[in-house]
Amino acid sequence: MANDLANTLADLKEKEALEMVRKRLDAGEDPLGILDDARRGMEIVGKRFENSEYFIPDLVYSGEILKDITEMVKPKMTKDIEVKRLGKVVMGTVAGDIHDIGKDIVVFMLDVNGFEVYDLGVDVPAQEFVDKLRETGSTVVGLSGFLTLAFDSMKTTVDAIKAAGLRDKVKVMIGGGQIDEAVQRHTGADAYGVNAMAGVSLAKEWLGGAQ
Amino acid sequence: MTEKSPQQLYDERLKRVNDAIQLKVPDRVPFFPATHLYAAKHVGMTFEEAFYDSQKWSEANKRMILDVDPDLFFSPGFAVFSSGQAFEAVDFKQIKWPGHGVSPDHTHQFVEGEYMMADEYDALLDDPSDYAVRTYMPRIYGTLQPFTMLPPLKAMLFGYAGVGMTALLAMPDIARALESLQKAGLEAAKWSGAMAALDAEMAALGYPSFAGAAVVVPFDLVSDMLRGMRGTMLDMYRQPDKLLATLERVLPMLIGMAVSGSTMSGNPRVFIALHRGADGFMSLKQFETFYWPGMKALILALIDAGLTPCPFFEGCYDQRLEYLNELPKGKILGMFDSTDVFRAKGIIGDTMCICGNMPMSLLQTGTPDEVKDYARKLIDVVGKGGGFIMGCRGVMDECDPKLVKVWADFTREYGG
Numbered sequence: 001m002a003n004d005l006a007n008t009l010a011d012l013k014e015k016e017a018l019e020m021v022r023k024r025l026d027a028g029e030d031p032l033g034i035l036d037d038a039r040r041g042m043e044i045v046g047k048r049f050e051n052s053e054y055f056i057p058d059l060v061y062s063g064e065i066l067k068d069i070t071e072m073v074k075p076k077m078t079k080d081i082e083v084k085r086l087g088k089v090v091m092g093t094v095a096g097d098i099h100d101i102g103k104d105i106v107v108f109m110l111d112v113n114g115f116e117v118y119d120l121g122v123d124v125p126a127q128e129f130v131d132k133l134r135e136t137g138s139t140v141v142g143l144s145g146f147l148t149l150a151f152d153s154m155k156t157t158v159d160a161i162k163a164a165g166l167r168d169k170v171k172v173m174i175g176g177g178q179i180d181e182a183v184q185r186h187t188g189a190d191a192y193g194v195n196a197m198a199g200v201s202l203a204k205e206w207l208g209g210a211q
Numbered sequence: 212m213t214e215k216s217p218q219q220l221y222d223e224r225l226k227r228v229n230d231a232i233q234l235k236v237p238d239r240v241p242f243f244p245a246t247h248l249y250a251a252k253h254v255g256m257t258f259e260e261a262f263y264d265s266q267k268w269s270e271a272n273k274r275m276i277l278d279v280d281p282d283l284f285f286s287p288g289f290a291v292f293s294s295g296q297a298f299e300a301v302d303f304k305q306i307k308w309p310g311h312g313v314s315p316d317h318t319h320q321f322v323e324g325e326y327m328m329a330d331e332y333d334a335l336l337d338d339p340s341d342y343a344v345r346t347y348m349p350r351i352y353g354t355l356q357p358f359t360m361l362p363p364l365k366a367m368l369f370g371y372a373g374v375g376m377t378a379l380l381a382m383p384d385i386a387r388a389l390e391s392l393q394k395a396g397l398e399a400a401k402w403s404g405a406m407a408a409l410d411a412e413m414a415a416l417g418y419p420s421f422a423g424a425a426v427v428v429p430f431d432l433v434s435d436m437l438r439g440m441r442g443t444m445l446d447m448y449r450q451p452d453k454l455l456a457t458l459e460r461v462l463p464m465l466i467g468m469a470v471s472g473s474t475m476s477g478n479p480r481v482f483i484a485l486h487r488g489a490d491g492f493m494s495l496k497q498f499e500t501f502y503w504p505g506m507k508a509l510i511l512a513l514i515d516a517g518l519t520p521c522p523f524f525e526g527c528y529d530q531r532l533e534y535l536n537e538l539p540k541g542k543i544l545g546m547f548d549s550t551d552v553f554r555a556k557g558i559i560g561d562t563m564c565i566c567g568n569m570p571m572s573l574l575q576t577g578t579p580d581e582v583k584d585y586a587r588k589l590i591d592v593v594g595k596g597g598g599f600i601m602g603c604r605g606v607m608d609e610c611d612p613k614l615v616k617v618w619a620d621f622t623r624e625y626g627g
Contacts, residue, residue: 012448035576057444064445077303096317098307101440148571148609149317177526182572182581195491209353 007035009041010048012058013066017041021069031073035081046112050197054170056101059108085116087207088138090129092120094153099146102176102196106142109196115203126153126160133161138168140206142199143189145176154187162188171206175199216593218366220417224282228600230418232519232564233541236597240590240626241282242619243421243566245546248288248318249615250275258318258608259310262295265405272409276418282600283421284413288406289482290606291319297398300401301391302353305436320606326350327437329446332453335437336460340364347437354391357384410476417536421522423478425467427486428506429458434487443487447501458505466512473518480519480544483509489526503534514542524550525605532558548604553592556599565593566600569618574603574610579617583625591624 005024008017024034046060048054089110093103100122110117118132129141142162143154154174161167172189175198184192193199215223223238230237232364246253250268251261253275261268272287295308305326306312308319326337335342341364362378367373378383401434410420427435433454434443446454469481487493488502510520523546528535532555535545543563547555552568559565568589573581586601593599601622607615 007241010309014448025586053494055497056440056492057447057497058494060441060444096314098313098320098322109561147318147320148575148605151572151575178571180570180572186572186576194264 001183005037006041006044009038009062009065009069010044012061012065014061014068017065018068018072025072027078031076032079032081035070036072038066039083040114040167041139042066049109050200056105057064059105063108081142084114086114087140087203088116088118089140089145089203089207090118090120090132090136090138091142091144092129093122093144094150094155094157095123097127097145097147097150098122099144099176102146103144104140105196106144106175106193106199109152109200110142110203112203113200115200126157129157130160130164130166133166133170134164140171140173140203142203143172143174143187145174145179149182150176150180151178151186154183154189158188171202173199173202217415217417218221221419224417225281225419228544231566231598231600232544232560234564234598236525238627240594240622241600241620242280242601242626243283243600244279244281244285244615244619245567245606246275246279246281246285247608249607249610250287252608252610253278253303253612253615257315259315262291262298262308262319265294265402269405269409271413276413277416279615280623281418281619284418286406287409288403288424289422289425291402293395293399294402297395297402300398301355301396303351304353305351310505321435323439323517325439325442327433327442329438329442329450329530332446332450332457336453336456338363339460340367340413349373350526350586352391355388357382357388360385360566400582400624403438406510420478422480422482423476423483424469424472424486426465426472427484427511428488428502428509429461429465430488430502431486432461432465433457433485440487447493447497451500454501458501462505462508465509468514469509469513470516470518473516479517479520483520483522485522485524488531489524489528489571490530491526495531498531498534504567507534507537510538510543514539519544523550526553529554535559536562538562544600546602552589556595560593560596560598564598564600567602567604568593569601569603571603571607571610574607574614574618577614577616582617583612583621586621587625590622594626 005020008020021034042062045054047105049059091103091107091157093100118136120128120132131140143157145154158172161170173191173193174184174187174189175193179192191202193202227237227241231241248258248261251258254271256271268287276284281330295311298308304321306321309315309317312319328496345358345361349358354472360374366376398583434440438446473479473481488498511560513520521544526549530549536559540562545565547565552565556565569585573585
């Protein structure tokens with residue numbers, strides 16, 4: 001039964017998944033167990049995305065089903081779910097750029113791969129990245145940008161991290177439509193990723209399972 | 212040797228481009244830089260000025276075109292589709308433009324959102340015009356909120372009673388909304404007049420303009436403009452029939468828009484920016500169901516009308532190039548972003564002219580040698596046997612003028 005919810009969610013069967021949750025809640029099951037199954041379902045979704053079986057529509061839809069499940073379960077919860085996380089990653093679209101599609105996919109994939117992600121949203125000033133790195137003690141930051149104006153914003157952000165004295169402790173990855181090796185060189189980032197999976201690999205390489 | 216007349220140069224440039232589109236070997240590799248807002252950077256003015264001063268924007272483009280010397284120039288009216296004054300007059304919500312929501316030095320940006328709700332497909336399908344005026348426009352034009360009070364537009368079919376209904380237009384809120392539209396209209400007319408004059412002036416100087424109309428494929432109309440990416444993707448699961456019916460419903464409208472735009476401008480090239488059908492955005496099955504049928508039908512209809520579709524394949528199309536071979540040969544100018552064009556040449560090289568792929572990163576942050584090396588590889592591999600136009604991956608807003616010159620000069624010299 002436990003496996004069923006994870007797989008039903010992973011197969012994007014919205015009605016069946018919500019019906020299962022309702023039945024389990026009615027039977028007085030532990031809400032944390034339900035959420036844990038849902039989390040495993042999302043992990044399967046992430047794997048399928050990684051294997052190019054799933055694409056953005058599937059991520060969006062699974063996220064929507066998860067949201068519904070969480071809303072059903074939340075009122076019955078007495079304590080928050082505690083998940084062991086691999087490490088912390090600060091993410092955001094750099095200043096001047098309001099595009100979020102690519103950034104959201106990376107956030108999704110980092111999350112289902114077990115990272116604690118601090119998503120600062122879009123058009124994020126350099127200082128905000130610095131502040132969040134300090135506040136969370138995170139040692140990995142992902143800078144996203146769709147437009148070519150992001151090249152300079154990314155550089156400004158890396159410079160601000162340097163000026164704050166954090167550069168030695170923090171690894172910077174960048175990504176977005178026009179981002180390549182030349183942009184990495186221009187910005188002084190440690191690496192760039194061509195897709196969300198590359199971002200996950202970099203985070204794993206840098207944070208491992210150690211934290 | 213006598214100097215060539217502007218008319219001769221115009222004909223020569225156009226022939227060069229058309230030869231490439233027809234998959235022949237042109238006298239030299241045609242050069243089509245997607246300059247977009249680059250003219251502002253080229254002459255040293257802000258993007259905000261480009262949006263608010265049609266004369267300055269026209270002059271900047273003229274100077275830039277004469278300096279860069281392209282075979283097709285990117286129509287400045289496609290970069291700034293209307294003036295900041297026009298957008299302001301209606302309190303336009305769907306984009307942020309320089310000095311108005313984004314920095315004066317940054318390009319305009321689309322505000323992604325759900326401008327049509329999930330339960331509004333029936334209203335749209337029943338009467339798209341009525342839906343546009345009474346529901347959609349009030350959401351994206353801040354000043355048109357009062358239009359939600361208008362009666363259904365089809366009520367005007369009720370003959371003489373319609374005259375009585377005009378009383379509604381005198382209501383102060385609606386009167387103000389109409390005034391804002393008129394004000395925007397005057398500004399927009401001024402703007403498009405200036406852009407048309409620039410096109411004519413450049414033609415007289417020997418430079419053909421890229422395109423005379425722009426359109427989107429049915430899926431992108433719904434995904435970009437109406438339901439938003441998220442909304443459309445959920446509809447693919449929750450209400451696919453309604454989504455498919457809408458895609459079918461808007462197709463003739465899009466064809467009509469493109470054909471009338473081309474007729475008015477006298478320019479057969481139609482720009483089609485492709486967005487949400489690229490690799491990663493959907494599976495091949497989803498592409499086959501929701502994206503490709505409308506895209507193919509639109510392109511075929513434009514070709515039937517004697518026009519030249521110019522799709523911009525934004526993002527990557529590596530996984531779906533084979534579909535493009537269903538299209539007629541030698542009729543299309545395909546502009547490519549990060550698709551592996553060196554591989555694509557072998558797959559679609561006999562179907563459509565390939566343009567683009569020069570990395571923006573190199574034109575912005577590279578060295579002259581890096582720019583030349585990449586351009587050389589493009590000309591050697593993709594330009595082999597013709598059917599190639601030198602172009603870039605995206606728009607050139609932030610490019611370094613020195614590197615743009617290197618690129619342009621090299622293309623002319625090496626591509627000869």
